[in-house]
Amino acid sequence: MNPQLPRSPHYRGARRGTRTTGEGVTVRALLITALLAILVTTTPAHATASETGRHEADGEVAVQERRGRFDVVRRGWADDVLRSGRPESVGLDPGPIAGALDQVRRFTAPDASGHPLFAGAVTLLAHDGVVTTHEPTGWAVRYADAAGTELPEDRRVPMRADTIFDLASISKLFTSIVVVRRQELGQLDLDAPVARYLPEFGVNGKSAITVRQLLTHTSGLEPWLPLWSKYPDVPARLKAVLDVAPKNPPGSTYTYSDLNLITLGLLAHRLTGKPLDVLVREEITEPLGLRDTGYNPPADELDRVAATEFQAHRGLVRGQVHDENAWSLGGVAGHAGVFGTAADLAVLGQAILNGGEYRGRRILRPRTVELMLTDFNQGFPGNAHGLGFELDQRWYMGALTSPKAAGHTGFTGTTLVLDPLSGSIAVLLTNRVHPSRDWGSINPARRAVANGLAAALAVRPRHGRAAWTATTHLGTLTTATLTRSDRVRLRFDAFVDLDPGDRVVVQASNDGTSWRDLKVLAGYGARRWERVELATESATAFRWLYVKGEGYGGRGVYVDGVRVSDRHGVVVDAERDPGVLRADGWRSADR
CATH class of the missing domain: 3.40.710.10 (DD-peptidase/beta-lactamase superfamily)
Incomplete structure (x- = not known):
């Protein structure tokens, strides 16, 4: 437990704006509670993907449903005060x-x-x-x-x-917050030249560099100068920062530079008369x-x-x-x-x-x-940057x-x-x-x-109690061999959050030996389940091939609700019979 973060005396398990009750609970509140309990116990164990997906996409998932989950994103700002607790108290494993x-x-x-x-x-x-x-x-x-x-x-x-x-x-984050507050207070324009507020800076080709470019490291300034060893005192060191010429044209490159933030600290001092x-x-x-x-x-x-x-x-x-x-x-x-x-x-x-x-x-x-x-x-791909934050x-x-x-x-x-x-x-x-x-x-x-x-954080199965997830650098999840193979349709739900170098490929085969690609699954950063439907003229088996790349990885890939049908109807339903899927480097997972 964290001794510096005790449970807030203002925290009562409710969000701001929600009134908690004491001893005098009203009849109306009891009726609402009972009704909610009935709704929870009578809701099917697995709503259809379209129903659940619609609510999640609209941000309508209740806090208790979203808490502890990776596959349902939070909408809007939080309203939290930090307090200590166990992982299980917020749905974490x-x-x-x-x-x-x-x-x-x-x-x-x-x-x-x-x-x-x-x-x-x-x-x-x-x-x-x-x-x-x-x-x-x-x-x-x-x-x-x-x-x-x-x-x-x-x-x-x-x-x-x-x-x-x-x-x-x-x-640098503290300096950035101080600077963007100046914009809030009307003391500067982020897209104005720095030299408007700090004239000494506007020399040696820097007259057009903006405050925003300093905050996003696109000013063209070099990464640093040996201020401590090359210059004799503080005034000389600050002058060196203000005098330095750009290494690249402003706005042309991303170069992470200490000089950007040193300049912003001086800018804030000049605007307010107060040191950083x-x-x-x-x-x-x-x-x-x-x-x-x-x-x-x-x-x-x-x-x-x-x-x-x-x-x-x-x-x-x-x-x-x-x-x-x-x-x-x-x-x-x-x-x-x-x-x-x-x-x-x-x-x-x-x-x-x-x-x-x-x-x-x-x-x-x-x-x-x-x-x-x-x-x-x-x-500048790979160098995403806000105003101060990477x-x-x-x-x-x-x-x-x-x-x-x-x-x-x-x-x-x-x-x-x-x-x-x-x-x-x-x-x-x-x-x-x-x-x-x-x-x-x-x-x-x-x-x-x-x-x-x-x-x-959990990735909850889309249907039933478990989904399939890849666990090794190279793995396959394969359906049983189909007895009929004409005009086959594959339908499933997928959750994909992987490094861009990783690959998840849905493949089909007519003989169980040679495989052809039908679709490459992607979804980095989306954090939601997607319904996938694929059709092919003929196939006797389908599989999901996962190949780990050279990158850093991600949360993973999950497959659920696998159904295969042809013109006569459903021939594979993995929710009714999980045994129709053969896993090699995949496992059944409930989160």
Whole structure:
């Protein structure tokens, strides 16, 4: 259980606007309850695909029907306050979550390289406002030097649920929120040149670069400059940022750049007269109650701060920002510098899922949040980006990925993933640069956590109690041999959420040996069941061939309600007789 997220005293199991009853329950309420019970018990176990699909497509599924499901998307903004609970309380399968946590723990042990993937971590998972997982593992301080000499165990600092991490580039989200608030308040136009508000920036070919291009990393600026080592003081470093010439024509390319966000931090300061750290405190952390989030942690909290790297010029970095450029700017910069806990980061994520509000305190209007989660980079495939948020990035969002999935990562080993379609949050905070930034990528851990939460969400069978799902890299699901083969029609329901490199092919055969393709199934990001009907002049068998590609995978493929008919009627009905399907690398699944 999460000690920082107790059950809210305002939470009574009902949504805002729903009145709960005390001792004086009315007769009318009892009658309504009884009627609902009758409807539930008399509804057929499996409504037709068209009936159920119509309600789900219209967003009419009740909260209790959508909760814990991957195959029914959430419509509109949430209205949740985070509170602790068990996975089962919101319909999640605890097994995949436990498996993901086991993987995170294993990553803190040495592997073939001789060292762990990271010294320690805190994992937080939430769904529908319930924090089901908040687990620390490993060490906040583990090493004595840059070579990786381990401290004696009694001198190490264990990771805690409330350990404070250097969030690194997740800081960019805080800067972005501050900037888009300026648009809300009428202080800037996102499509205006930055030089309108920050004239010093409009030199060396940058006069046309817009605020939106900085937010979406399409400004053409190079990724970074060695500010800390090449320039003598803060004024010289800031001037270097403002003077830099574009590497590419503005709007022509996507290049992830720290310089974009450093510039935005300066822009916000110029517009308001307040430094970035003050704006972040006044407009984000204080309204949301993020007590452990901010720049330059106070000295009396050092025992809770995770160590980062041993640097030749600084020694062990702990309690100061790891990024050298942000450090050289006093610890406050648009691209890095924010420290925080997993619990605080989850609250920020929930505020975004709520449309900019948390516990009655609004930091953004819903329309502004919508813009932050809108892909403005469709001209640069693979680099989907809203106003600050990265979108649709399977390399760290794993099976939670969809065109609506949003998040950010940080170089120190931090990750935030928001899944608006299921109302879910995945946070993985690690100190992977402790003791060295050269010990490898933690992307496998990022995906493991996201995949665990995605797998805990159910894909409910379309008919009856079970559907068929692929389980191996190469598998087939094959119908029994048909006794008649002329003018055959195949009908089934399919749920497909896979990496674009994976393939699911429906095939037909006249002899059971050679197969011809009828249809390739696709559905990445759609998260819904689809009815499929195929016809062929002749066939004695059908099969579903699943081939895993080289990508990161997805939630999976499910097939249900298989029926084969010819001109005389139904010849195969897998719901009545599951034995007519032969599975090799597929299994029967109830979620």
